Amino acid sequence: xxxxxxxxxxxxxxxxxxxxxxxxxxxxxxxxxxxxxxxxxxxxxxxxxxxxxxxxxxxxxxxxxxxxxxxxxxxxxxxxxxxxxxxxxxxxxxxxxxxxxxxxxxxxxxxxxxxxxxxxxxxxxxxxxxxxxxxxxxxxxxxxxxxxxxxxxxxxxxxxxxxxxxxxxxxxxxxxxxxxxxxxxxxxxxxxxxxxxx
Amino acid sequence: xxxxxxxxxxxxxxxxxxxxxxxxxxxxxxxxxxxxxxxxxxxxxxxxxxxxxxxxxxxxxxxxxxxxxxxxxxxxxxxxxxxxxxxxxxxxxxxxxxxxxxxxxxxxxxxxxxxxxxxxxxxxxxxxxxxxxxxxxxxxxxxxxxxxxxxxxxxxxxxx
Numbered sequence: 001x002x003x004x005x006x007x008x009x010x011x012x013x014x015x016x017x018x019x020x021x022x023x024x025x026x027x028x029x030x031x032x033x034x035x036x037x038x039x040x041x042x043x044x045x046x047x048x049x050x051x052x053x054x055x056x057x058x059x060x061x062x063x064x065x066x067x068x069x070x071x072x073x074x075x076x077x078x079x080x081x082x083x084x085x086x087x088x089x090x091x092x093x094x095x096x097x098x099x100x101x102x103x104x105x106x107x108x109x110x111x112x113x114x115x116x117x118x119x120x121x122x123x124x125x126x127x128x129x130x131x132x133x134x135x136x137x138x139x140x141x142x143x144x145x146x147x148x149x150x151x152x153x154x155x156x157x158x159x160x161x162x163x164x165x166x167x168x169x170x171x172x173x174x175x176x177x178x179x180x181x182x183x184x185x186x187x188x189x190x191x192x193x194x195x196x197x198x
Numbered sequence: 199x200x201x202x203x204x205x206x207x208x209x210x211x212x213x214x215x216x217x218x219x220x221x222x223x224x225x226x227x228x229x230x231x232x233x234x235x236x237x238x239x240x241x242x243x244x245x246x247x248x249x250x251x252x253x254x255x256x257x258x259x260x261x262x263x264x265x266x267x268x269x270x271x272x273x274x275x276x277x278x279x280x281x282x283x284x285x286x287x288x289x290x291x292x293x294x295x296x297x298x299x300x301x302x303x304x305x306x307x308x309x310x311x312x313x314x315x316x317x318x319x320x321x322x323x324x325x326x327x328x329x330x331x332x333x334x335x336x337x338x339x340x341x342x343x344x345x346x347x348x349x350x351x352x353x354x355x356x357x358x
Contacts, residue, residue, distance in 0.1 A: 045206035047246075047260070056207075056223030057336045059351050064294050101352050139294040143351055146223020147334025150207070150295025154226050154246055157305045159260070 003164065003189075008041050010198045011166060011189075015039035017128055018121040019168035019180055022077075025120040026170060026178075029113065030090045037169040043162050046153050049146075052167060053078075053179070056146025060084075061100055063114025063140050064152055067122060069133035071195075072187035075118045076152055076181040078145065083176045087113055088095070101142050111138040121182065129195040153183070164189065202338070205229070208260035210243035212272050215342030222336045224289035226306035228262070228313055228329070229337045231286045232269055232322065233344040234278035235282070241269045248312030258269030262312040270320060283322045286336050286346045286358060288311055290329035306330065326358035 003011075007116045019039050027034040042052065050056050061084035079087065081100060088106045091113070098106040115138045122133050125160045141148045153159065163183065170178040184192065200216035205347035207227065213219050221229045224244070233240035243265040250261035258264035274280055290310035310329040317324050328335070328348050338347040349355045 045208075045257075047209070047257070051207065057334065057349075057351075066296070081252060137297060139296050141293050141332075142223070143293065144223040144334030144336065146207070147225030147291065148293050149226075150223070150225040150227050151291065151306075154305050155294075157247060157303055159220065168355060 003043060007193055007198055010193060010196055012039055014125060014128060014192065014196075015041065015166040015168060015182065015184070018124040018182070020181060021120040021124040023116040023170055025116050026113070026123045026172070029116060030087065030172065032090070032172055035171045037171075039166055039168040041164065041166050043164045046151060046159055046163050049149055053145050053149065057103075057144040059143060060145040060148070061110055061140065061142045062148040063118070063119040063138050063144065065072045065112060066136035067133050068136055069131065071129070071133060071184065071191040072150060073182060073184040074151075074187050075121060075135070076149070076183070077114045077117050077178060078148070079176070079178045081142065083178060084110060084142070086176055107140055107142075111140050114138045114140070117180065121180070129189060129192050131195050139193045160186070200213065205242045205244050207244050208246055208257050209243060210259045210265055210269050210272070212239065212241035212269075212276060213341045214239045214276070217341060219339040219341060220337070224335045224337065225291050225293045226289070226309060228287055228289035228309045229339075230262070230266060230269065230313055231337075231339040231346055232283050233286075233341055233345055234282050235275065235284060236282055237276070237278050238342045239273060239276050239278050240339060241273045242339050243269050245269070245309065245313070248308050249284050262309060263316050263350070266313070266316045280320070282333075284344060285322045285324045285325065286326040286344070287291055288328040288335050288346065288348050291331050291333055291335070293332060293334070295332070328356070328358055
């Protein structure tokens with residue numbers, strides 16, 4: 001579908017509210033200040049995703065949640081490994097290094113963080129649009145960011161020439177960076193925009 | 199001095215000895231490498247999906263079938279002989295799995311299968327294949343020696 005400037009603005013507004021809720025949830029969870037960038041709405045070929053995420057083989061912790069319901073989509077939250085380690089340490093109240101690559105405790109904590117972030121995003125979206133949506137259980141990969149994202153974007157074996165997604169950066173004080181992507185499925189965008197009357 | 203040439207997603211490049219072709223962060227995507235050991239030239243494509251059928255007009259380097267054709271054309275135009283070409287591939291992982299929900303179609307497996315079939319169709323032997331698993335790969339292909347180096351974050355490094 002073709003997106004007008006007006007619709008893009010509406011999407012940015014949805015993202016703003018959703019990401020704001022997610023940032024507040026993260027801030028409460030970690031007991032520290034979290035800043036959020038103004039969300040960007042991208043409509044680009046997936047192969048240009050490296051211009052948004054940087055080096056494709058940088059290790060990052062990626063939490064992937066499927067959004068189910070009447071306007072399905074995918075929600076992805078990712079942290080550079082250094083930030084993911086800080087988040088896990090903050091949750092367990094420890095300064096000891098935690099193994100986020102293999103450690104079961106660290107990994108389930110990361111999934112839970114992703115779950116909370118995505119759920120708060122989805123609740124905001126549901127309240128705003130009136131369309132009921134539910135998050136799936138979260139899946140986690142701590143691996144090359146390009147590999148994780150191609151696994152998510154190409155999962156169904158189809159890929160439009162341009163993909164539309166919403167991207168927000170979260171920055172914690174001190175030293176936490178994260179990025180949130182919401183990728184509506186084909187058709188969901190129309191429903192979401194329609195529900196808002198745009 | 200050898201130069202490292204980066205192949206992006208849905209992209210392909212060719213090179214001559216002593217240059218190295220690199221593609222980073224392969225998940226379910228596949229890096230196809232072709233090489234003429236006599237002329238010491240080669241090429242690499244970073245494909246994302248098995249077949250271009252039904253998606254006309256898109257970028258041909260995105261699909262196993264059309265990308266391989268392009269790559270063969272490009273390498274033979276450098277003087278390589280199609281009958282001498284050898285292939286290697288890596289990638290095709292399944293990065294995420296959800297408990298209780300087996301994926302209906304694993305796109306990584308389908309990609310690997312499509313590459314294998316297309317190579318067979320063109321009569322190009324597949325000398326090495328490092329596919330599957332649930333982890334990302336970054337690959338370096340030495341077009342002079344035909345050596346393919348596969349690096350992972352947590353599953354070691356190997357040369358095939």
